[in-house]
Amino acid sequence: MAGIYFHYPFCSQACNYCNFHFSTQTKYRQQMQQAMKSELYLRKSELKTPIESIYFGGGSPSLLPASFFHKVIKSVNDCFKLGNDIEITLEANPNDLTLQNLKDLKKSGVNRISIGVQSFHDYELKMMNRIHNSNQGLKAIEWTSKVFDNFSVDLIYGLPKSNISTWAHNLDILTSFNPPHISSYALTVEPKTVLFRQVDKGDIKLLDEEAVQLQYDLLTSRLEKEAYINYEFSNFGKIGFHSVNNSNYWNGKPYLGIGPSAHSYDGHRVRSWNISNNLKYLKSIENGCLSQRKEVLKDHEVFNEYVMIGLRTDGVKIKRINESFGSNYGLYLEKQAKNHLLDRRLFWDGDVLKVSRQARFLSDGIASDLFMLKS
Ligand code: SF4
Secondary structure, X not given: OEEEEEEEOEOOOOOOOOOOOOEOOOOOHHHHHHHHHHHHHHOOOOOOOOEEEEEEEEOOHHHOOHHHHHHHHHHHHHHOOEEEEEEEEEEEOHHHOOHHHHHHHHHHOOOEEEEEEEOOOHHHHHHOOOOOOHHHXXXXXXXXXXXXXXXXXXXXXXXXXXXXXXXXXXXXXXXXOOOOEEEXXXXXXXXXXXXXXXXXXXXXXXXXXXXXXXXXXXXXXHHHHOOOEEEEOOEEEOOOOOOHHHHHHHOOOOEEEEOOOOEEEOOOOEEEEEOOOHHHHHHHHHOOOOOEEEEEOOHHHHHHHHHHHHHHOOOEEHHHHHHHHOHHHHHHHHHHHHHHHHOOOEEEEOOEEEEOHHHHHHHHHHHHHHOOOOO
């Protein structure tokens, strides 16, 4: 099974923390829709297995009309074999959603909405320069839950000036809607963003790591009480609502990334990514070719990626390490894990290496201690 990701690289307003590829210009928006469809036909021989997930991300694909998704889903159907029960997700900004628009989206074939609410506090939304306000966030969830059974809400924790009670308030509101899926990420400061400059100049003060961890711990304990399964570090789903798109990515399934900056993976060793420049992308597609770079992953890179994802999801399977990379990798992993096992940050569940509940927040740091630097 495989997936297709569409990257629509336009937004109405730039969030101050965002380092994705996007433009706020209105130029090229029409051409981009056509070019993304053309890229699909150009690459129709690249995926051999049925498609079980289509994901419209960006940028802000919710700026596009429902008719666009209808046409693209039809094109995917022309080019590839679709699996049964395909998941078709649209990432949406709350201010782009109306009850009528949601009904049109459902008719177009989209069957899952991922709403970028981020916070229910207006001062936090302003600080992030989000385009929507908290009332629009509330309305978006209410309307989406009327039209779609399957939807997800994104919230950001660890925001400047937040504390455990402001975060608890966000979680109270979110859980009162009982969404089937929640994704929650810590605010990160990426280079070349407005936030980076604000922090650098001292205009914004970040929380210390301990305060961020407290918010993560509240997130996991609170959602566990509400019957969510924390199936990946930042992702929580009710039974039957774990994201197919995300799970495929973590399980190393192949996917095709369409649109400027979109990444693709062949399911084995080859990763590729489209050029992150809208005009150059449009020109190359117009000329019937792709402006793309490729890398072939080495053994130790695939191993490191598996360790990182394993610790964030259902554990690192030693049998799989030995079979895929050889027993020297298995022995290396056991040696590197020793101190973390002694400190009970890691534990063996049969032959699967897992992160203990209290060390979950530290998963990525622990994973980097287990990395192999080269094959
Ligand atoms: S809407 Fe999304 S993609 Fe656009 S600037 Fe904000 S975070 Fe980035």
